[in-house]
Amino acid sequence: MARPLIRGLCLTMALLLAPLSALAQSGYIDxxxxxxxxxxxxVGLSPAQLQLLNRMLREAAERDPAPTVAAASASPTASAASEVGKRSAVQYIGLDDQPIKSRLKGDVAGWEPGTVFELDNGQxxxxxKGSMKLRKPLIAPEILVVPGVAGRWFLQVDEDMPKARVYRID
Structure with missing residues (x-):
């Protein structure tokens, strides 16, 4: 009597765990x-940036496969603390980029989506995204183009003013 019950429990457990194991091995989805x-x-990523992000995430998924059921039941703070040490700056696209400091060619009276800024360095x-109307035009102001998360960039004319979300077109 006990053997059929144990077999039934084992079969039930196998059927319940099969989708979890298939999910863990399914791989990366673009x-x-x-x-x-x-x-x-x-998000505003170009097709090339999307392709790069997909490739990097796919490689990360291959290096660090999905956690098993036993690992998922571990305490979240313990697993989060161990994961922090494993992550590299490359996994956070854009965070390893440095701000670009330059000067605008010409003057600026404001901006809106579609406005093009040309820098002294040729970029x-x-x-x-973002719009701003200045009280008076700034003549060849020094600017900072700051990287953000996921390949986003922000143009800062003055630290006290809102930044414009920008992308490079040259």
Missing amino acids: IEQRLSAQQLSE QWKVL
Whole structure:
């Protein structure tokens, strides 16, 4: 009587755990399949940046496979603390980039989506989001283009003013 019961329990456990093991081995799913078209446009990544991000996330998934059921039941703070040491700056796209300090060619009276800024170093940056109207135009101001998370960049004319979200067009 006990053997059929044990066999039944083992079979039930195997059937319950099979989807979890298949899920853990399923691999990486591209971002385009995870997000809607609207969400992708809000992120503002170019096709090349999306391709690079997908490649990096796929490689990270291959290096660090999904946690098993036993690992998932461990305390979240313990696993989070151990994960911090494993992460490299490359996993956080953009955070290893350095700010770009330059001077604008010409003057600036404000910006809105579509405004193009040309820097003394030859780079051109186009405003994606954000708008600002200055009280008086600034003549060839010194600016800072600051990296953000996931390949985003922000143009700072003055530290006390809002930044414009920009992308490089040259």
